[in-house]
Amino acid sequence: MMSLRTSYLAAVFWPRIRRNKLAITGAVVVLMLLIASLLAPWIAPHNPTQINAWQVLAPPSTSHWFGTDELGRDVFSRVLYGARISLKVGFVAIGIAIVLGSVVGLVAGYYGGWVDTVLMRCVDIMLCFPAFFLILAIITFLEPSIWYIMAVIGLTGWMGVARLVRAEALSIREMDYVMAARCIGCSNLRIILRHILPNALSPVLVAATLGVAGAILTESSLSFLGIGVQPPTPSWGNILTSGKDYIEFAWWLSLFPGLAILVTVFAYNLLGEGIRDALDPRTDK
Amino acid sequence: MTTYLLKRIALLVPLMLGITLITFTVIHLAPGEPVDMQMAMNPKVGKEARERLTKFYGLDKPLHEQYVTWLSKLARLDLGRSFSSDNRPVLDKIKERLPITLSLNIVALVLEFGLAIPIGVMAAVYRDTWLDKGITVFVFLGFAVPTFWLALLLMYFFGVKLNWLPISGLHTLGYEGYSWLSRTLDLAKHLLLPVAVASFGSLAGVSRYMRSAMLGVIDQDYITTARAKGISERVVIWKHALRNALLPLITLAGFSIPGLIGGSVIFETIFAIPGMGQLFYQGVMSRDYPVVMGILVIGAFLTLIGNLIADVSYALADPRIRQQ
Numbered sequence: 001m002m003s004l005r006t007s008y009l010a011a012v013f014w015p016r017i018r019r020n021k022l023a024i025t026g027a028v029v030v031l032m033l034l035i036a037s038l039l040a041p042w043i044a045p046h047n048p049t050q051i052n053a054w055q056v057l058a059p060p061s062t063s064h065w066f067g068t069d070e071l072g073r074d075v076f077s078r079v080l081y082g083a084r085i086s087l088k089v090g091f092v093a094i095g096i097a098i099v100l101g102s103v104v105g106l107v108a109g110y111y112g113g114w115v116d117t118v119l120m121r122c123v124d125i126m127l128c129f130p131a132f133f134l135i136l137a138i139i140t141f142l143e144p145s146i147w148y149i150m151a152v153i154g155l156t157g158w159m160g161v162a163r164l165v166r167a168e169a170l171s172i173r174e175m176d177y178v179m180a181a182r183c184i185g186c187s188n189l190r191i192i193l194r195h196i197l198p199n200a201l202s203p204v205l206v207a208a209t210l211g212v213a214g215a216i217l218t219e220s221s222l223s224f225l226g227i228g229v230q231p232p233t234p235s236w237g238n239i240l241t242s243g244k245d246y247i248e249f250a251w252w253l254s255l256f257p258g259l260a261i262l263v264t265v266f267a268y269n270l271l272g273e274g275i276r277d278a279l280d281p282r283t284d285k
Numbered sequence: 286m287t288t289y290l291l292k293r294i295a296l297l298v299p300l301m302l303g304i305t306l307i308t309f310t311v312i313h314l315a316p317g318e319p320v321d322m323q324m325a326m327n328p329k330v331g332k333e334a335r336e337r338l339t340k341f342y343g344l345d346k347p348l349h350e351q352y353v354t355w356l357s358k359l360a361r362l363d364l365g366r367s368f369s370s371d372n373r374p375v376l377d378k379i380k381e382r383l384p385i386t387l388s389l390n391i392v393a394l395v396l397e398f399g400l401a402i403p404i405g406v407m408a409a410v411y412r413d414t415w416l417d418k419g420i421t422v423f424v425f426l427g428f429a430v431p432t433f434w435l436a437l438l439l440m441y442f443f444g445v446k447l448n449w450l451p452i453s454g455l456h457t458l459g460y461e462g463y464s465w466l467s468r469t470l471d472l473a474k475h476l477l478l479p480v481a482v483a484s485f486g487s488l489a490g491v492s493r494y495m496r497s498a499m500l501g502v503i504d505q506d507y508i509t510t511a512r513a514k515g516i517s518e519r520v521v522i523w524k525h526a527l528r529n530a531l532l533p534l535i536t537l538a539g540f541s542i543p544g545l546i547g548g549s550v551i552f553e554t555i556f557a558i559p560g561m562g563q564l565f566y567q568g569v570m571s572r573d574y575p576v577v578m579g580i581l582v583i584g585a586f587l588t589l590i591g592n593l594i595a596d597v598s599y600a601l602a603d604p605r606i607r608q609q
Contacts, residue, residue: 022421125303128585132547133565137577138311140569217431221551224433225566240434247441258434265429
């Protein structure tokens, strides 16, 4: 099974995605961002929370590439450290959404019947809520903390994954190899985990990549509204909150963190779409 | 068709119950009591007064009792009174703001689809050319740009730098004295930026969807037949193919409603538009439970109804479903 998948990757997936220049660009940017955020303490030229009263709202210069903010803190260092927060939120939130969505989707698709009906109705109900309303309400009622933000974004974002996985599970459970597994006496749990899950993973991979981008956007919106990551911890959203107040005198405070969000989300979307195209058998030419 | 309609409507009941249950649970998970907020504002209020307030709002009863009371009131469209100092009925507050948010979102939706459909069709027709690639990149930028940041930049350029457009509110001060025409122009000027911001983000998704729907249709046999009959390419694409590719977009319009409503929090807060999104943000910030619950429920109901309309129009538009 494993060797088959590895050879599939080598023979079909890799040559396909390699030809997709946009996807490769996305992958390279994603990788660079990951490295930069991991190495932030070594790369950052200044301490991101160091206040400097002599350098308030200084425009970009050789010592402060992205200028300084209203407390004289180095914007480049803050954006760099903000990447850590954004990526962390993105990964953890989507991790939660993927696990929850996969469990619901697998159970609904594999068992079918009333289990399926009940679970899918729950999905329908959750989908009725404007997600941002729900997130906003929950986070404000709890105290703002990065853990709550990740949990709430994850708990309000699993429905799409559940639908995808359910659709896959519905068709996979009719496959001969599932029948064979059942004949040799495999338990339901084993069939779900060993036979259905691995074969339902490709749409999940796409959803996860695109989902990270979505979660980063949501987190930055929340922080911008002042209910996400709290100062002095830098996040792209909360740097923009002060950017908004000083937009008339300090464009750099708004431009750079916004560009950081744009580039990150852009890269993840390109990568996700590239993976989708490469996995789609219909794109064969 | 009638059975289908009845079935869809019957399904609304459990969905609505589910919506109310989730709303109620969410709000009551919160540790902070609204009474605490009111007390914090006024230190002179004693313990006794606090208990009286709690009782007044019914917060001392067990949760399931509170839920049943709330639900039966909801059935009579009574959403309770706001905790804020004006103490007005929540329904009245929502009623005066809902039309603003709805009309803004409808304008945005029309603009979005009006632009996304031709963009998507062009990308599909000129598949894999530089035009398609250019559109793809532009569309992905739309996906990636944070709404609030775009709003900020546009406000800065068109409002502050160029001074072409107003940057907040819906009317100029003293607009009541204007003639009908200049009042409309004034409103249009105020709406231009918010609507542009609201539609740009979702433009991406719709045009992308349109592109793949179109690609799916273009390979069909009936398109080849149409071409073989010698119909001009323009008619083949914009009539034969587009009509069929448009169908799934109806469902998409239904699905984009919660996103639009949710997004209204951001641009209404930024552009100081007195709509439902702004009311929700204020409600959330002051822990005004009835307002938050009311808007959550109404937002979800609107989505539900939007989806129903989308499903029914889909069935009406598709003869294969209509005849069943």
